[in-house]
Amino acid sequence: MGILxxxxxxxxxxxxxxxxxxxxxxxxxxxxxxxxxxxxxxxTLGFLSAALGALLVKPEWTFKIILIAAILLLTNPLGSHALxxxxxxxxxxxxxxxxxxxxx
Amino acid sequence: MLYNIALGLTGLxxxxxxxxxxxxRSLVEKMVALDVITTLFSAGLVLFSLIFDSSFLLDIAxxxxxxxxxxxxxxxxxxxxxx
Numbered sequence: 001m002g003i004l005x006x007x008x009x010x011x012x013x014x015x016x017x018x019x020x021x022x023x024x025x026x027x028x029x030x031x032x033x034x035x036x037x038x039x040x041x042x043x044t045l046g047f048l049s050a051a052l053g054a055l056l057v058k059p060e061w062t063f064k065i066i067l068i069a070a071i072l073l074l075t076n077p078l079g080s081h082a083l084x085x086x087x088x089x090x091x092x093x094x095x096x097x098x099x100x101x102x103x104x
Numbered sequence: 105m106l107y108n109i110a111l112g113l114t115g116l117x118x119x120x121x122x123x124x125x126x127x128x129r130s131l132v133e134k135m136v137a138l139d140v141i142t143t144l145f146s147a148g149l150v151l152f153s154l155i156f157d158s159s160f161l162l163d164i165a166x167x168x169x170x171x172x173x174x175x176x177x178x179x180x181x182x183x184x185x186x187x
Contacts, residue, residue, distance in 0.1 A: 013106060013109065022117065022140065023117030023120040027120040032133050039121075039137075046147065050151070051150060054150050054151075054153075058154065071166060078177075079139055079172075083132055083136060083179075
C-alpha cells in the first residue's frame with residue numbers, strides 16, 4: 001500500500017463524510033433556500049474530494065475522473081441557481097418568521 | 105474495507121435524502137432532494153468502480169450527472185413560467 005493510496009483513501013473518507021453531512025443538512029433544514037444552501041454546496045465539495053481520492057488511488061483513470069469532476073463542478077451550481085430562481089419567482093416561498101420580524 | 109465504510113456513509117446520506125424527498129410537499133423542495141440524491145449516486149458509482157476495479161462505471165456516472173442536470177433545468181423552468 002503506497003503513500004498515494006493512503007492519502008487517496010483519506011480523501012475518500014473525508015468526501016463521504018461531507019456527502020453524509022450535506023444529506024443530513026438537507027433533512028434537517030426547514031426552508032427551500034436553506035435546503036439548497038445545505039444540500040448543494042456540501043455535496044459538491046464531498047464529491048470533488050472523493051474524486052480527488054479516487055484519482056490518487058487509481059492514476060490510470062485520470063482523464064475520466066477529471067472529466068466527471070469538471071462536469072459536476074459546472075452543472076451542480078447551475079442547477080442550484082435555477083432552482084433558487086424558480087423558487088423566488090414563483091412566489092410560493094416566503095422568508096422565515098425570524099427574518100420577517102427583523103424586517104419590520 | 106475503508107471503501108465500504110465510505111460507501112455506507114454515502115448510502116446513509118441517500119436514505120436521509122429519500123426521507124426528505126418523501127417528507128417535503130412542494131415541487132422545488134422535492135427537486136432539491138432529487139438533485140442531492142443524484143450527486144450521492146454519482147459518488148457511489150465512483151466508489152463502486154474503485155471496489156470492483158473496473159473503469160466503465162465512471163462512464164455511467166458521467167451520463168447520470170448530465171441527465172440529472174437536464175432534469176433539474178426542465179423542472180426549474182416549469183416551476184418558473186410553465187412549459
